Amino acid sequence: MLPFSFVDRLRYLVERQFIKGAHYQLLVVAAFIALISLIGGWLAWPSAPEGSNLADSVWWAFLRLTDPGYLGDDEGTWRRIVSTALTVSGYVVFLGALVAIMTRWLIDVMVKLEQGLTPVTVTDHIVILGWTNRTIPLVQEILDVSGGIQRLLRARDTKRLRLVILADEINADRVQELREIPLIRRSMSNIILRSGTSLQPEDLDRVACLQAAVVLIPGRNQSANELLTGDVETIKALLTLQAQAHLRGTAPPYVVAEIDDMRKLNVLRRAYSGPLEVVASDAMVSRLFAQSLVHPGMSELFGEVMTVHEGNEFYIRSTDNCVGQSLGEIGRHAPQAILCGLMRPHGDSWRTWLNAPSDEVIRQGDKIVMLARDYTHAEPQNNTEQPLRPLQRPQRQPKAESGGLRRMLILGWNRRVPALIHELAGYTGYHFEVHVVAVIDPLERTKEISAYSDLTAGVSCQHTQADYMVEGALRGLLQQRFDSVLLLSSDRMDSGEEADARAMVGYLVVDELLLESSHKPQILLELSDPANDALVVRKRGESIVSPMILSHLMAQIAQRRELGLMLEELFTTGGAQIVFCKSSDYSMQSVTTFADLEAVIALQGETALGIYRNKPDEQGRRLQLNPPRDQPLRLQQGDQLVVLTTLPEA
Numbered sequence: 034m035l036p037f038s039f040v041d042r043l044r045y046l047v048e049r050q051f052i053k054g055a056h057y058q059l060l061v062v063a064a065f066i067a068l069i070s071l072i073g074g075w076l077a078w079p080s081a082p083e084g085s086n087l088a089d090s091v092w093w094a095f096l097r098l099t100d101p102g103y104l105g106d107d108e109g110t111w112r113r114i115v116s117t118a119l120t121v122s123g124y125v126v127f128l129g130a131l132v133a134i135m136t137r138w139l140i141d142v143m144v145k146l147e148q149g150l151t152p153v154t155v156t157d158h159i160v161i162l163g164w165t166n167r168t169i170p171l172v173q174e175i176l177d178v179s180g181g182i183q184r185l186l187r188a189r190d191t192k193r194l195r196l197v198i199l200a201d202e203i204n205a206d207r208v209q210e211l212r213e214i215p216l217i218r219r220s221m222s223n224i225i226l227r228s229g230t231s232l233q234p235e236d237l238d239r240v241a242c243l244q245a246a247v248v249l250i251p252g253r254n255q256s257a258n259e260l261l262t263g264d265v266e267t268i269k270a271l272l273t274l275q276a277q278a279h280l281r282g283t284a285p286p287y288v289v290a291e292i293d294d295m296r297k298l299n300v301l302r303r304a305y306s307g308p309l310e311v312v313a314s315d316a317m318v319s320r321l322f323a324q325s326l327v328h329p330g331m332s333e334l335f336g337e338v339m340t341v342h343e344g345n346e347f348y349i350r351s352t353d354n355c356v357g358q359s360l361g362e363i364g365r366h367a368p369q370a371i372l373c374g375l376m377r378p379h380g381d382s383w384r385t386w387l388n389a390p391s392d393e394v395i396r397q398g399d400k401i402v403m404l405a406r407d408y409t410h411a412e413p414q415n416n417t418e419q420p421l422r423p424l425q426r427p428q429r430q431p432k433a434e435s436g437g438l439r440r441m442l443i444l445g446w447n448r449r450v451p452a453l454i455h456e457l458a459g460y461t462g463y464h465f466e467v468h469v470v471a472v473i474d475p476l477e478r479t480k481e482i483s484a485y486s487d488l489t490a491g492v493s494c495q496h497t498q499a500d501y502m503v504e505g506a507l508r509g510l511l512q513q514r515f516d517s518v519l520l521l522s523s524d525r526m527d528s529g530e531e532a533d534a535r536a537m538v539g540y541l542v543v544d545e546l547l548l549e550s551s552h553k554p555q556i557l558l559e560l561s562d563p564a565n566d567a568l569v570v571r572k573r574g575e576s577i578v579s580p581m582i583l584s585h586l587m588a589q590i591a592q593r594r595e596l597g598l599m600l601e602e603l604f605t606t607g608g609a610q611i612v613f614c615k616s617s618d619y620s621m622q623s624v625t626t627f628a629d630l631e632a633v634i635a636l637q638g639e640t641a642l643g644i645y646r647n648k649p650d651e652q653g654r655r656l657q658l659n660p661p662r663d664q665p666l667r668l669q670q671g672d673q674l675v676v677l678t679t680l681p682e683a
Contacts, residue, residue: 052198059133065130069122070095077115094119102459138535156244157191159591162231164200166580167208167215167251167291167587170340174588176210176220197225197240231270234277242274244287251584252291252314264292268418271305278307283534289591291583294450310590310597315604317586318579319452320485322557326441326517327460327573328613329555330645333577338404339582340563344638345472345658347600348403348411349376349593352395355413361391363401365420366413370405371659373640373677376595376611382593387609387638388679389424402599404642404659421662424551424631429638431679434612442510442554444501445521446471446478451485459606468495470510482530486511501539504546511546517555518543521603522579534566540574607682613645613673621668628662630674640677647671 073094078087097119117607159175161168180511200207200246203226212218217438229236231250242248250270253263267290268498278285284683285307292301302309337344348370353457355363364372374387385391387402395401403411446469457465469478475496482489499506501520511518522532540558547553556574560566590597597673602609619637627641634641643658647669658675 036215055390059131062130062134066095066098069119072099073098073119073122077112077616080112080115085665100121100324103473105611117598120525130506150228150239151240153197153227153241154196154240155195157246158195158197158225158241158244160240160245160248161163161196161198161553162237162240162242162244162248162250163253163266163311164198164202164207165251165253166185167584168198168200168212168580170563170581170584171249171251171588172198172211172224173219174216175587175591176223177345177588179186181433189423191246192442194223195225196220196223197227197245199229199231199236199240201228201230203228208598217514234273235275236272237273243281243283246272246477248286248288249587249591250288250290251587257654259424263505266382267292268297268301268304269436271301275305275307287591289587291587293610295452309595312583312586312590312597314579314583315449315452317583317599317619318577318606319449319456320584320606321577321579322449322453322519322559323456323460323606324604325557325577326439326519326555327436327463329653330575330609330613330673332557332577332657333645333654333682334611335577335582337656337658339585345406346589347373347404347596348408349400349596349599350403350411350413352399352401355395355401356399357393358395360389360395360401361423362425363395363413364391365423367403367405367411368419368421368662369407369410369413369659370403371640371642373402373404373642376400383598385599385601385609387602388426388572388638388677390428390638391424391635400595406659422632423629424635424639429639429679431572431608431681433462434460434680438464438466439517440466440515440520441468442515443467443469443521444471444518444543445523445536446473447521447524448480448481450521451482451489454482454489454492454494455486456594456606456639458491466493468510468515470497470499470501470506472498472500474498482550502535502542504542507542507546511543511550514552515554517557519557519561522559522561530562530565533560533562538567607680610678610680611642612678614676614678616672616674618666619674625665626663627660627666630666631662634674638679641674642677643675644668645673645675647673661683 067483069092069302071094074087075093077094078090094115097116146601160374161171176194191367207226212221217224225240227236229239231237250267252267271288271290274285274288285305287308287604288305289312290301291312291314292298293313293315295316298311298313301311321335325335338346352375359624360372374385374389375393375395376383376385376399377396378384383400385402391522401413405411405639441455450469454467457463457467475498478496479494482494497506497510501507520536520543522536524532536558537560540556557626558574558576560576560578563581566578586597586600603611619633621630621633624633627644631641643656643660644666646655646657648671649655656675
């Protein structure tokens with residue numbers, strides 16, 4: 034083998050220095066300038082003026098190399114030749130290379146800034162780990178004007194809300210997605226984007242998780258056979274936060290995490306010793322679906338109280354100025370809200386007592402649960418000029434709910450179906466027959482349902498392997514009598530848009546096949562993107578946009594931890610539950626206003642929340658929650674009462 038030449042070695046050395054970055058590149062250019070200056074000064078020294086030394090000639094060469102303006106001052110042929118060579122070298126080495134290096138360095142700096150690779154130096158901020166279909170709705174919920182976020186900031190002794198989002202990649206498209214939402218666009222100065230993943234400790238440091246007021250970990254979509262699931266990433270992020278807090282001797286931050294499989298709840302709590310609230314998305318969405326199937330029309334209620342909406346929401350208020358008062362007395366001084374119950378400290382947690390009797394006295398540390406349009410409306414006003422009439426709500430035994438046989442047709446398959454079957458099995462007053470149509474192997478579906486829990490055996494399930502988008506596959510099935518038809522958004526698609534597209538086409542197929550049918554079952558549609566809800570022309574269908582609901586839930590729990598326990602109680606089978614009732618179930622002779630309705634329903638140990646109209650209004654809405662007390666009801670045939678009641682525990 035021939036030895037390497039000097040030129041090859043030199044070229045290799047220069048290459049290794051250039052790839053180290055702008056600082057080393059500038060050093061190489063400086064070395065070349067010094068070398069050319071020495072050579073040029075040595076060549077010009079013989080023709081230098083009398084009394085000049087080599088150093089003067091080197092300086093002369095350096096000036097010609099860096100400034101072409103000196104070229105016209107030289108005299109003598111040789112000196113002009115050397116000067117011209119130095120000037121040309123200056124254009125290439127000094128000017129060209131230097132500008133190229135500095136330009137490239139500035140571009141790299143700008144790209145680094147745009148990609149969000151610099152660490153944040155803020156404290157008491159809100160961190161969102163991951164960019165999913167929940168992220169934008171979650172940002173909307175956090176920025177939504179309400180007292181909850183202001184209370185959170187006051188607790189951290191800070192006035193300005195700063196929201197930091199850690200995404201796998203930050204680009205112009207992501208920024209534009211945020212700017213397209215008016216509420217977010219007005220607050221872009223308070224939103225900081227950073228690139229990284231929750232799996233890397235240095236990325237968590239980049240968004241200053243340990244200094245945050247709350248860390249939110251939303252779930253993400255995943256393919257059916259993906260090994261690294263969202264739950265695994267969430268557990269890894271919690272382990273990393275725990276290790277970092279232990280290493281630095283600080284308290285772990287407050288975390289609100291979403292998981293898909295509630296069976297991993299114990300693993301999550303073992304992974305993190307700090308303050309942690311968990312939203313089990315599959316279980317929560319399945320509960321909402323189950324209640325919507327049992328009580329058609331309930332999806333509209335969920336869309337109002339659990340999404341960014343101008344309607345009503347549940348609020349939890351402190352009772353520092355209400356200690357010693359009864360719930361009935363507090364309710365009299367809240368004319369724009371409905372008192373739904375209270376939450377009482379119970380060890381390290383809370384006892385949720387919805388639909389509590391009106392004579393229950395508030396104790397120190399209790400909190401009240403209110404349904405209102407705004408946070409300010411949920412605060413009792415002791416100086417109310419015209420207080421409401423006192424409600425007499427005695428404590429009564431839970432009444433059993435009996436709905437008989439319900440036949441349901443489920444079109445499509447996702448990981449939440451076993452959880453849904455589990456929830457349906459908890460309704461002891463009902464018997465469900467479920468027919469599932471999907472392209473997934475029926476044996477695989479049966480195995481997943483059986484493995485979820487023992488309760489699923491109480492629901493009769495039939496399976497058909499077919500594509501529900503093909504009319505021929507559904508024509509014969511829809512001739513049977515079903516009470517409900519549920520179209521699911523598949524989790525085996527590459528994106529939520531594809532899954533929504535299949536569900537919407539399936540809805541149109543079902544709607545077409547039912548045109549000539551005398552029996553009109555309830556149609557319930559699951560969507561991933563809220564924008565797609567407006568694309569479906571619904572005549573008798575309902576929809577649940579699960580990412581919006583889950584985002585709202587996470588944002589609310591971040592602001593008030595006890596709200597998660599309250600909603601857990603409200604949407605779990607048995608106990609306090611919202612139901613639709615017929616007006617004939619109550620004595621309505623003297624009822625003309627909503628205040629009258631409240632009084633009548635309170636006597637049965639229940640809480641009136643509103644009216645569900647049989648016919649929609651001009652905006653297509655049927656639900657009227659928390660209407661004005663003095664507004665005439667004008668109940669029509671088919672109208673139902675929205676009531677908070679107490680059912681026997683499952």
